[in-house]
Amino acid sequence: MFLENYGFLIVAIVQQALLGMSLWYPLMAGQLSLASIGFYSLGGYIAAIMGTSPAFAAWREALGPALYPVEWLIALAASVLLGLAVGIPALRLRGIYLALATIAFVQVLNVVVLVLDVTGGAVGLFGIPQPFESRLGYLWFFGPLLAVMLLFSARLTRTVAGRSFMAIREDELAAQAMGIPTTFEKVRAFVIGCGLAGVVGAMSAPFLNTWNARQSSFDASVACLAYVLIGGARSVWGPLLGAALLVALPEVLRPLKDARLIMNGIVLVVACIYLPQGIAGLLASLRRREAA
Amino acid sequence: MSQTILQLDGVSRAFGGLMAVGDVSFSVQAGEIFGLIGPNGAGKTTLFNLVSGITPVSAGRVSFLGRDILGLAPHKVAGMGMARTFQNIRLFAGMSVLDNVRAPMQAFSRTGFLQDLIGLPASRAQEAQILASAMELLTLVGLDAKARAAASSLPYGERRRLEIARALALRPRLLLLDEPAAGLNLAEKAELSDFIRDLRSRFDLTVLIIEHHVPLVMGLCDRLAVLNFGRLICQGRPEEVRCDKSVIDAYLGDSHAAPRT
Amino acid sequence: MNFVFLLQSFINGLSIGSVYAIFALGYTLVFSILGIINFAHGAVFTLGAYCTYALAVGDFGLNGLLAGMSLPFRLPFPLALLGGSLLAGGIGVLVERLAFRPLRAKGADPLLALVSSLGVALILVNCLQFLVGAEIYSFPSGIFGSLPPAMVFKMDGKVLAVRTVQIIILVVSLAMLLALAWFMNRTRMGKALQATAENPETASLLGINVDRYILSTFFISGALGGLSGTLIGASFGLAGPYFGVSYGLKGLAVIVLGGLGSIPGAVLGGLVIGLGEAFLPPDYSSMKEAVAFVMLFVILLARPQGLLGRQTIQKV
Numbered sequence: 001m002f003l004e005n006y007g008f009l010i011v012a013i014v015q016q017a018l019l020g021m022s023l024w025y026p027l028m029a030g031q032l033s034l035a036s037i038g039f040y041s042l043g044g045y046i047a048a049i050m051g052t053s054p055a056f057a058a059w060r061e062a063l064g065p066a067l068y069p070v071e072w073l074i075a076l077a078a079s080v081l082l083g084l085a086v087g088i089p090a091l092r093l094r095g096i097y098l099a100l101a102t103i104a105f106v107q108v109l110n111v112v113v114l115v116l117d118v119t120g121g122a123v124g125l126f127g128i129p130q131p132f133e134s135r136l137g138y139l140w141f142f143g144p145l146l147a148v149m150l151l152f153s154a155r156l157t158r159t160v161a162g163r164s165f166m167a168i169r170e171d172e173l174a175a176q177a178m179g180i181p182t183t184f185e186k187v188r189a190f191v192i193g194c195g196l197a198g199v200v201g202a203m204s205a206p207f208l209n210t211w212n213a214r215q216s217s218f219d220a221s222v223a224c225l226a227y228v229l230i231g232g233a234r235s236v237w238g239p240l241l242g243a244a245l246l247v248a249l250p251e252v253l254r255p256l257k258d259a260r261l262i263m264n265g266i267v268l269v270v271a272c273i274y275l276p277q278g279i280a281g282l283l284a285s286l287r288r289r290e291a292a
Numbered sequence: 293m294s295q296t297i298l299q300l301d302g303v304s305r306a307f308g309g310l311m312a313v314g315d316v317s318f319s320v321q322a323g324e325i326f327g328l329i330g331p332n333g334a335g336k337t338t339l340f341n342l343v344s345g346i347t348p349v350s351a352g353r354v355s356f357l358g359r360d361i362l363g364l365a366p367h368k369v370a371g372m373g374m375a376r377t378f379q380n381i382r383l384f385a386g387m388s389v390l391d392n393v394r395a396p397m398q399a400f401s402r403t404g405f406l407q408d409l410i411g412l413p414a415s416r417a418q419e420a421q422i423l424a425s426a427m428e429l430l431t432l433v434g435l436d437a438k439a440r441a442a443a444s445s446l447p448y449g450e451r452r453r454l455e456i457a458r459a460l461a462l463r464p465r466l467l468l469l470d471e472p473a474a475g476l477n478l479a480e481k482a483e484l485s486d487f488i489r490d491l492r493s494r495f496d497l498t499v500l501i502i503e504h505h506v507p508l509v510m511g512l513c514d515r516l517a518v519l520n521f522g523r524l525i526c527q528g529r530p531e532e533v534r535c536d537k538s539v540i541d542a543y544l545g546d547s548h549a550a551p552r553t
Numbered sequence: 554m555n556f557v558f559l560l561q562s563f564i565n566g567l568s569i570g571s572v573y574a575i576f577a578l579g580y581t582l583v584f585s586i587l588g589i590i591n592f593a594h595g596a597v598f599t600l601g602a603y604c605t606y607a608l609a610v611g612d613f614g615l616n617g618l619l620a621g622m623s624l625p626f627r628l629p630f631p632l633a634l635l636g637g638s639l640l641a642g643g644i645g646v647l648v649e650r651l652a653f654r655p656l657r658a659k660g661a662d663p664l665l666a667l668v669s670s671l672g673v674a675l676i677l678v679n680c681l682q683f684l685v686g687a688e689i690y691s692f693p694s695g696i697f698g699s700l701p702p703a704m705v706f707k708m709d710g711k712v713l714a715v716r717t718v719q720i721i722i723l724v725v726s727l728a729m730l731l732a733l734a735w736f737m738n739r740t741r742m743g744k745a746l747q748a749t750a751e752n753p754e755t756a757s758l759l760g761i762n763v764d765r766y767i768l769s770t771f772f773i774s775g776a777l778g779g780l781s782g783t784l785i786g787a788s789f790g791l792a793g794p795y796f797g798v799s800y801g802l803k804g805l806a807v808i809v810l811g812g813l814g815s816i817p818g819a820v821l822g823g824l825v826i827g828l829g830e831a832f833l834p835p836d837y838s839s840m841k842e843a844v845a846f847v848m849l850f851v852i853l854l855a856r857p858q859g860l861l862g863r864q865t866i867q868k869v
Binding site: 152155156158159160161163164166167169170171173174175176177178179180181182188234 | 344346365366367370371375376378382383384385386387391394395396397398399401403405408409411415418419422458459461462
């Protein structure tokens with residue numbers, strides 16, 4: 001019963017957590033990139049087109065259920081390539097300038113998908129075939145991906161590349177002086193995020209059944225950023241904690257109807273002021289206090 | 293036959309109308325401890341930035357290990373074997389002491405990104421080696437007990453030592469130290485002096501050091517260059533330089549202050 | 554090319570560009586004094602428009618808490634515009650109190666201030682939705698009194714239309730810019746604001762009450778936002794509580810193009826983007842929204858300090 005009622009919620013949390021994670025990797029290298037949502041949109045359109053367009057009917061026939069992993073791989077490849085094309089020039093920028101460049105990229109992408117016929121214009125694409133009967137079934141997609149990415153993140157912090165990312169985050173100039181090729185590493189962190197966002201998009205298109213430019217609105221970008229910051233940008237669990245709170249909250253507050261979105265805004269402001277290290281940071285400091 | 297590690301020819305750097313460094317030429321020989329002294333604002337740190345590639349040169353040439361390094365990105369210069377510390381200590385504050393020292397060792401990694409992530413045997417072996425090397429360096433500077441502590445939690449003197457350990461992690465041929473003795477008391481300065489000499493012989497290093505404290509520099513350095521208003525006014529062995537009139541003039545204020553420290 | 558088309562595009566571009574400029578000045582003032590971008594500016598833009606609408610038209614529609622209610626009075630448009638802008642200024646001050654002041658007191662990372670302002674924007678816009686619903690409101694055509702809605706000229710057999718609202722926009726924008734220039738350069742307060750923007754520590758040492766000037770800056774910034782929101786609302790209607798989001802983002806393109814922190818830059822940037830959008834060939838009109846952001850991306854790669862900004866040197 002619980003699962004029936006809350007299945008959608010659980011899957012939504014996992015899916016949003018993955019989106020948050022796509023922001024987490026560039027942030028690990030100190031780069032504030034709001035581009036992930038653009039790649040999420042790209043991945044979703046790829047899956048939507050492959051799922052609905054007559055041009056791919058033969059593929060759908062031939063592959064059957066194997067269509068989905070193929071969609072994910074193509075979305076991954078496209079995201080990595082586009083990520084390199086955007087990242088290599090953009091990552092020479094620092095701080096707010098990089099953030100603005102990524103915002104600009106997503107806005108342009110939104111206009112492009114509105115204009116093209118293949119993406120269905122303003123209406124978007126709908127009727128995307130669904131591999132699962134219930135929402136909860138999508139946990140078979142998102143669940144393993146989340147597990148893999150959590151493992152990936154944990155391993156990353158213990159590798160050579162991970163230490164380079166963190167050094168760049170701490171002090172980019174000193175990192176350069178210590179021999180770290182900062183542009184290369186920043187692009188690597190960025191592309192990891194883009195690739196993940198693309199795959200999540202490809203998995204999400206059937207989940208949401210329709211796909212349009214609203215998936216990559218500025219509000220959606222802000223939501224991803226919020227998950228990471230509120231959950232804790234320095235912790236591997238950050239995006240999941242943040243997504244759990246921010247996705248569940250409007251549901252819990254359902255009786256308040258329209259006012260619940262106001263709640264999201266309030267949570268964001270309060271978290272910035274009182275929880276700068278996020279929930280994960282708070283938990284970590286509580287644990288330290290207990291140990292002392 | 294002594295090898296020239298670093299060579300500067302007519303190096304200048306202007307910021308708008310201000311000539312921060314003007315037509316400076318000198319060379320540093322292998323195994324030397326070479327001191328760069330001069331009053332505040334003389335352009336010493338700017339010179340470090342020019343040599344390490346952080347600030348582009350307005351005129352002149354710099355060659356390191358016989359290679360022209362003008363226009364080379366800072367990380368490439370570092371990769372050639374030049375490591376430095378900073379006047380204002382720029383540690384990776386949020387990372388652990390151990391990770392600060394391990395970070396530069398990425399330059400020697402022979403395994404790929406995916407290999408490291410999966411944890412293949414070659415990567416594991418390399419990580420073990422990195423850990424061992426880093427702990428050795430930390431033991432050398434007396435910070436091995438604090439390996440897991442956050443770098444930001446260290447007191448001032450230990451932060452300076454950590455910065456040096458981090459620079460050594462790059463296995464440099466040339467070590468640039470920017471005022472490493474700032475904020476240390478007389479006893480600590482003497483310790484540092486011995487330490488630098490020890491590093492020189494242990495790691496077959498050449499050292500270029502900016503220092504304010506004249507007695508330390510006189511005792512430690514094989515040769516000196518004196519900068520004033522961005523220009524090189526004198527260079528040579530400490531005994532030669534200390535008697536030079538232009539140097540005494542430049543230091544008129546400081547040489548009176550020295551006995552009090 | 555067709556002369557009439559060019560002239561029409563020029564008028565359209567000048568008009569919309571001047572609104573972009575006024576709006577962007579709100580960002581610029583806050584950036585020059587605090588060094589951060591106030592992401593709640595777009596929300597203040599929206600609220601200002603709705604406030605003016607409330608004062609001038611006063612009837613609320615079918616949704617939201619205020620459904621069916623109306624104000625007991627109506628103001629003529631110029632007064633409503635003034636009132637709406639002043640209210641928006643007040644909201645700007647509220648934004649400063651809620652989003653920025655607590656973080657400044659803690660010396661927090663500027664990134665947090667950015668996200669905090671995004672949170673306040675969410676609160677403001679959703680409060681608005683809660684109060685008046687999401688339907689579209691338009692200023693009625695008689696709002697400008699006895700003035701005709703547009704002046705129409707026939708040239709070379711083609712039609713040139715200059716809407717009254719466009720003329721009002723140009724007049725108001727010019728007046729605003731002159732007023733701002735006079736204020737910044739001729740009044741004590743304006744010069745103190747510039748000093749505080751230049752160097753807050755020195756300014757406070759000189760006896761300038763930095764907090765008070767930050768408040769004033771947010772008030773002026775909010776008023777400019779509300780004013781520009783109203784002008785857009787009068788031109789195109791109030792298309793729901795989220796109509797300010799795209800302008801908010803476009804404003805970012807304006808200030809980066811002109812140079813972050815530069816007042817003439819904001820004006821130049823606004824005009825360049827306005828004219829750029831207006832001169833887009835009709836075949837590409839669906840790409841209009843992309844113009845500002847393509848320009849933003851290009852200027853960031855080619856010349857990040859913007860057209861009129863100063864190049865900053867990194868200190869080691």
